Amino acid sequence: MSKGFKIKRHSSRIYRRDRSRSHSPLAIVGMVALVVVLFVVGWFVYPPVYDLITGQTPPRPSSSQPQEPSSQPESVASESKPETTPVLPSELKAVYAPNAMIKDTAKLETLLQQASAAGYNALLFDVKDNTGKVLYNTQNATAKECAAIADSPVDLKALIETLAQYKMQPVARLHTFKDHIVSQKKVAAAVHYQGQEMLWLDNFADRGGKPWLNPYNTEAQGYHIALAQECAEAGVTMIIADSVQFPNASGMNLATFGDTQGKSWDQVLNEFVVKMEEAVTAKGAKFAVASPVSSVMGISGLEHLGKPFAYNSAIAVNSMPAVWGAGSKLAGLVNPVQNPYDTVLATLSTAQSKTEQSLMPFVQAYTDGTIPAAKNKQYTKEDVDAQLKALKELSIKSYILYNPEGVYPF
Numbered sequence: 001m002s003k004g005f006k007i008k009r010h011s012s013r014i015y016r017r018d019r020s021r022s023h024s025p026l027a028i029v030g031m032v033a034l035v036v037v038l039f040v041v042g043w044f045v046y047p048p049v050y051d052l053i054t055g056q057t058p059p060r061p062s063s064s065q066p067q068e069p070s071s072q073p074e075s076v077a078s079e080s081k082p083e084t085t086p087v088l089p090s091e092l093k094a095v096y097a098p099n100a101m102i103k104d105t106a107k108l109e110t111l112l113q114q115a116s117a118a119g120y121n122a123l124l125f126d127v128k129d130n131t132g133k134v135l136y137n138t139q140n141a142t143a144k145e146c147a148a149i150a151d152s153p154v155d156l157k158a159l160i161e162t163l164a165q166y167k168m169q170p171v172a173r174l175h176t177f178k179d180h181i182v183s184q185k186k187v188a189a190a191v192h193y194q195g196q197e198m199l200w201l202d203n204f205a206d207r208g209g210k211p212w213l214n215p216y217n218t219e220a221q222g223y224h225i226a227l228a229q230e231c232a233e234a235g236v237t238m239i240i241a242d243s244v245q246f247p248n249a250s251g252m253n254l255a256t257f258g259d260t261q262g263k264s265w266d267q268v269l270n271e272f273v274v275k276m277e278e279a280v281t282a283k284g285a286k287f288a289v290a291s292p293v294s295s296v297m298g299i300s301g302l303e304h305l306g307k308p309f310a311y312n313s314a315i316a317v318n319s320m321p322a323v324w325g326a327g328s329k330l331a332g333l334v335n336p337v338q339n340p341y342d343t344v345l346a347t348l349s350t351a352q353s354k355t356e357q358s359l360m361p362f363v364q365a366y367t368d369g370t371i372p373a374a375k376n377k378q379y380t381k382e383d384v385d386a387q388l389k390a391l392k393e394l395s396i397k398s399y400i401l402y403n404p405e406g407v408y409p410f
Helices: 013-022 025-054 075-080 105-117 141-145 156-165 218-234 265-282 340-354 381-393
Strands: 093-096 122-128 134-136 149-154 169-175 238-242 286-292 314-318 362-364 399-402
Touching: 105 122, 105 156, 122 156, 122 218, 141 218, 156 169, 156 218, 169 218, 218 238, 218 265, 238 265, 265 286, 314 362, 340 381, 362 381, 381 399
Parallel strands: 093 122, 093 399, 122 169, 134 149, 169 238, 238 286, 286 314, 362 399
Antiparallel strands: 122 134
């Protein structure tokens, strides 16, 4: 029987020794160095290779080193920034367009072309009329609830874009407390009859008497402030608040206004004007309050209009000769319509002496058919120029050319 042989079994330490050698410090350093080299090479090689294959430039990590500012605006940044508020010209020369013309694109653009060529730089239009109807596409909850929005309201932003094409600033007139619509729905915000729930009317009901909003009521005030802010946010550059007044009709002794907190009519109107101006200017727009020149002159018997000459706001003053009718003994005017230069010069001169605020007069550019023929005249460009001459002599540079039909003798 042959002699068997033994198989020598080596210890498994040889395998452990090999593994430990592969993780020696020197090997680790080498591996790290190799990774760094590959990363650096990849950094410089990847972009051109990527460009070659895909035809695109891959995004690169931002560098910690400061970069030179680009001379070109970044599109994303410009989109995130709010639009710049249009700057109202220091000399505002506006023309008025009625709502019917605003909704007639052809007629509106014809007016804008003519007005722009004649040196006018703004358009006055109504956003709420003196019946209470809101004429633009408002989102105001009260206007919707009270069905106060016109059947075919104007797209306000689209209108503003059209005006911008002709370099015309948008100026909106907003009638306030002379509101016969919301006052019927929001009874608590209206003028009442002898302290009862019954609404006070400015005439007998069978003669077409209408209710009014109560200037003392905070809801009535807030409604108009909200509308004005909405217009300013849409891009209107000036808001003119009109009908900032109490009713002026027979039976005022039967009208009651709730808790007046002991404030007079002129005091509450003044406070409302301050609130409205603060709200509008906070949205980047300018503000003015409309008033007949007689009230700014301080003529007695106009208490329902408050004291506009005491306002700290600009005043869009109705100094058109026709506002005096056939004449006025109180103002010393005999034939105001037939003498436009003298009428405007005399009345605005007195108004300027009563207030330190800037005046923006309405300039009559139409013939008022309600004036008796013996005291009237057909108004032409010559009569418009006569009024403008008076404004120039009084150093009044901003004004509103006014024709209720929107037709002008440029």
